[in-house]
Amino acid sequence: MTDGSKSNKVNMKTLAKVLNVSIATISKALRDSHDIGDDTKQRVIETARLLHYVPNPYASSLRKRSSNTIAIVIPEIADSFFSQAINGIETIVDLEKYHALIYLTHDSYEREKQMFNDLTSGRVDGILMSVASNTEDISHIQDLQQAGVPIVFFDRVCEDIPTAKIKTDDFNSAYMATSHLLDQGCKNISLVTIEGYPSILQAREEGYKKALAERDIEANDANSISCSNKYTNENIEVLKEHIQKVKPDGIIATVEHLATTTYLACEELKLNIPNDIKVVCFTNQITASILNPSLTTILQPAYEMGRKAAELLFGHLTGKPIQLEKENIILPSKLIVRNSTRIPD
Amino acid sequence: MTDGSKSNKVNMKTLAKVLNVSIATISKALRDSHDIGDDTKQRVIETARLLHYVPNPYASSLRKRSSNTIAIVIPEIADSFFSQAINGIETIVDLEKYHALIYLTHDSYEREKQMFNDLTSGRVDGILMSVASNTEDISHIQDLQQAGVPIVFFDRVCEDIPTAKIKTDDFNSAYMATSHLLDQGCKNISLVTIEGYPSILQAREEGYKKALAERDIEANDANSISCSNKYTNENIEVLKEHIQKVKPDGIIATVEHLATTTYLACEELKLNIPNDIKVVCFTNQITASILNPSLTTILQPAYEMGRKAAELLFGHLTGKPIQLEKENIILPSKLIVRNSTRIPD
DNA sequence: TTTATTTGCTTAAACGTTTACCTAAATTCG
DNA sequence: CGAATTTAGGTAAACGTTTAAGCAAATAAA
Numbered sequence: 001m002t003d004g005s006k007s008n009k010v011n012m013k014t015l016a017k018v019l020n021v022s023i024a025t026i027s028k029a030l031r032d033s034h035d036i037g038d039d040t041k042q043r044v045i046e047t048a049r050l051l052h053y054v055p056n057p058y059a060s061s062l063r064k065r066s067s068n069t070i071a072i073v074i075p076e077i078a079d080s081f082f083s084q085a086i087n088g089i090e091t092i093v094d095l096e097k098y099h100a101l102i103y104l105t106h107d108s109y110e111r112e113k114q115m116f117n118d119l120t121s122g123r124v125d126g127i128l129m130s131v132a133s134n135t136e137d138i139s140h141i142q143d144l145q146q147a148g149v150p151i152v153f154f155d156r157v158c159e160d161i162p163t164a165k166i167k168t169d170d171f172n173s174a175y176m177a178t179s180h181l182l183d184q185g186c187k188n189i190s191l192v193t194i195e196g197y198p199s200i201l202q203a204r205e206e207g208y209k210k211a212l213a214e215r216d217i218e219a220n221d222a223n224s225i226s227c228s229n230k231y232t233n234e235n236i237e238v239l240k241e242h243i244q245k246v247k248p249d250g251i252i253a254t255v256e257h258l259a260t261t262t263y264l265a266c267e268e269l270k271l272n273i274p275n276d277i278k279v280v281c282f283t284n285q286i287t288a289s290i291l292n293p294s295l296t297t298i299l300q301p302a303y304e305m306g307r308k309a310a311e312l313l314f315g316h317l318t319g320k321p322i323q324l325e326k327e328n329i330i331l332p333s334k335l336i337v338r339n340s341t342r343i344p345d
Numbered sequence: 346m347t348d349g350s351k352s353n354k355v356n357m358k359t360l361a362k363v364l365n366v367s368i369a370t371i372s373k374a375l376r377d378s379h380d381i382g383d384d385t386k387q388r389v390i391e392t393a394r395l396l397h398y399v400p401n402p403y404a405s406s407l408r409k410r411s412s413n414t415i416a417i418v419i420p421e422i423a424d425s426f427f428s429q430a431i432n433g434i435e436t437i438v439d440l441e442k443y444h445a446l447i448y449l450t451h452d453s454y455e456r457e458k459q460m461f462n463d464l465t466s467g468r469v470d471g472i473l474m475s476v477a478s479n480t481e482d483i484s485h486i487q488d489l490q491q492a493g494v495p496i497v498f499f500d501r502v503c504e505d506i507p508t509a510k511i512k513t514d515d516f517n518s519a520y521m522a523t524s525h526l527l528d529q530g531c532k533n534i535s536l537v538t539i540e541g542y543p544s545i546l547q548a549r550e551e552g553y554k555k556a557l558a559e560r561d562i563e564a565n566d567a568n569s570i571s572c573s574n575k576y577t578n579e580n581i582e583v584l585k586e587h588i589q590k591v592k593p594d595g596i597i598a599t600v601e602h603l604a605t606t607t608y609l610a611c612e613e614l615k616l617n618i619p620n621d622i623k624v625v626c627f628t629n630q631i632t633a634s635i636l637n638p639s640l641t642t643i644l645q646p647a648y649e650m651g652r653k654a655a656e657l658l659f660g661h662l663t664g665k666p667i668q669l670e671k672e673n674i675i676l677p678s679k680l681i682v683r684n685s686t687r688i689p690d
Numbered sequence: 691t692t693t694a695t696t697t698g699c700t701t702a703a704a705c706g707t708t709t710a711c712c713t714a715a716a717t718t719c720g
Numbered sequence: 721c722g723a724a725t726t727t728a729g730g731t732a733a734a735c736g737t738t739t740a741a742g743c744a745a746a747t748a749a750a
Contacts, residue, residue: 407736440720
């Protein structure tokens with residue numbers, strides 16, 4: 001509503017008029033078609049530059065039936081894993097001169113479904129996604145695939161959809177984390193998860209159980225505690241109650257924000273980490289090393305996962321002989337040992 | 346899947362044929378035009394639902410010359426401020442049934458310029474942005490505005506562009522942070538900034554200087570130290586060198602990732618926080634409270650800033666009587682005092 | 691009753707590209 | 721030298737919507 005700006009739109013018609021050629025010539029010249037002579041091409045390109053011609057993406061998308069756009073569908077963004085993954089994705093999107101729409105499901109199946117319905121419109125050429133933790137019915141994903149939109153999953157994958165999946169070794173890293181705690185002398189390790197329970201958490205739980213089983217420790221249901229996936233003070237209470245009841249000497253926090261929750265709960269209970277209780281968390285936060293005490297973490301290759309997912313999708317989109325349904329890539333996470341699991345002197 | 350359909354694109358033409366009416370009738374019925382009778386409308390809507398009709402956004406955008414899409418242009422995403430701001434933005438984008446393209450400048454003027462050039466194409470109806478720290482020439486932004494694309498700045502604003510700006514009180518919060526350090530007994534406070542120096546850091550420096558001046562302390566150039574804006578180990582060395590040379594007893598870290606850098610530098614120098622040196626950082630990281638020691642922070646209202654920026658943009662887009670150039674909103678940051686600035690017993 | 695208005699729908703022209711199909715001149719080839 | 725081919729473009733029909741303009745029938749006004 002600002003001004004009466006002229007908004008002198010220059011389009012192919014303008015260029016055609018100026019150069020006294022047909023619109024087709026303009027289009028072909030700009031796309032470097034063999035149909036057009038070199039000198040004409042040069043004149044077209046030069047004039048386009050001079051008049052600041054920028055092609056209309058919507059006209060182009062409509063006609064070509066492809067959008068040069070992908071969707072990134074993730075549960076949340078205020079999370080170091082996802083924001084680092086987006087960084088990796090963006091590297092490739094930028095390289096391929098594509099555009100990325102971002103959608104947050106807030107871990108809600110309903111929202112995810114609604115978004116997917118919209119995406120059947122041809123708005124995007126492909127999708128990179130981490131599924132919502134409470135998604136059970138996957139027909140919306142199947143429908144989209146049927147509609148011909150390629151999907152690549154990363155981190156929170158949907159096993160039942162035949163397409164590329166980029167995961168980290170959740171089972172193994174939880175196994176490593178648990179074994180590490182056992183090595184450090186823990187006898188009673190609790191696993192803190194979140195409600196909704198995405199499949200990756202299931203893998204983490206299994207890794208945890210395997211490590212216990214290996215040392216002939218029976219996994220006790222009471223040792224599994226589930227918090228809200230919102231970062232909230234209520235979780236502190238839930239966790240405190242759990243700790244008081246079960247009295248664990250080790251805790252594995254399976255999602256990022258539970259690190260803060262765990263530390264604060266221990267502080268309020270006057271439990272010393274690592275003397276009274278040892279803690280490992282799945283998190284990519286750079287502050288892990290300067291926490292009080294520094295936090296032993298499972299560091300996920302977030303950037304690389306995002307990047308790899310994007311590479312696969314674009315490989316497929318640009319017609320490289322990539323069979324998405326054959327790709328199932330597992331990038332390793334690392335256990336970074338710090339003071340929160342140290343054995344007291 | 347559900348209705349055994351192949352990827353049979355159903356468009357208005359399909360619906361028109363099925364219902365034996367014209368395409369115009371379909372279009373108008375779906376947009377609830379007064380031209381169409383109620384029973385016809387019902388039949389159209391019902392059939393559209395049955396056949397899973399989803400409108401083609403590109404055809405619609407082309408014809409309407411508007412895209413229902415905005416761009417979010419930010420320097421980086423692996424930063425709690427920006428990811429929380431996106432959360433706020435997304436709330437409104439979702440509410441308005443819009444779509445959001447995300448672009449990362451990586452704090453590079455060149456990239457920013459290139460992105461803006463593309464955005465003159467009509468790809469988006471508006472832009473929410475935080476400018477790159479090394480952007481000096483603003484002609485790309487002016488050009489876009491001339492082209493009629495509304496822009497709303499948040500956090501890293503561009504003062505010379507007449508449009509809405511959502512800021513936090515950088516001057517005042519740096520003043521508060523500095524005064525707090527002085528109150529806690531600091532005599533020699535260093536300000537850690539980053540190269541490129543966006544205008545908000547300038548405001549922070551001025552707030553810092555004012556607090557010093559108020560107590561008759563002369564701001565010494567040697568107390569300003571500039572790091573790379575990448576989170577890198579080199580910064581630790583730069584900072585260590587600075588600390589050894591200037592021997593500050595207080596540090597204000599003006600961007601998020603410098604908190605970790607500062608803590609690690611102090612640790613390597615065997616300096617105790619807060620006994621030997623006190624630290625305040627501008628950061629929204631939720632781990633601040635569990636750092637070693639817990640970190641006194643300036644907490645910015647990131648979510649609210651993103652949300653407010655989006656509200657203003659959409660207010661303008663939906664024709665509400667909002668004059669963007671008149672909006673200059675300042676949301677307050679909070680000083681959260683923790684142990685990193687505690688006076689030793 | 692005639693005339694004006696409203697209702698409900700159709701026709702067709704945009705929006706800006708891309709591309710299959712022509713065409714006329716220039717070049718190559720046998 | 722005539723025929724075939726290549727070169728360098730032009731024509732026009734898409735792509736799927738939206739919307740101005742039109743139009744017949746029904747309704748209201750006079």
